[in-house]
Amino acid sequence: MRQLKPCPFCGGEAVLYHETNLIPVYDENGAYIGADIDASPAYVECMDCGAMGQTFDNGEEEDGNKAVAAWNKRKEQIK
Secondary structure, X not given: OOOOOOOOOOOOOEEEEOOEEEEEEEOOOOOXXXXXXXXXXXXXXXXXXXXXXXXXXXXXXXXXXXXXXXHHOXXXXXX
C-alpha cells in the first residue's frame, strides 16, 4: 500500500480507516465449511481538520488501496 500524502487543506497527518475480518461459516451440525469476508468501508481522514476522502464500500480488500489512491490524487498547481 502506498504512503498517504498530507492533507491538501491543512497539511495534517492522514490515516486510512479500513478493516477486513474473516468470519468462519459453519453448517447446521457445527462443521466448518469455509469463511466469509466482512469488510468495513475504506476511507482516509485527516487527523487535524477532519477532512475525508472518498469512501469505498465494495467489500473488497482492494478498497483500502482505492481510498489511498483517491486521497493522494492532486491537481497540478497552475502557475
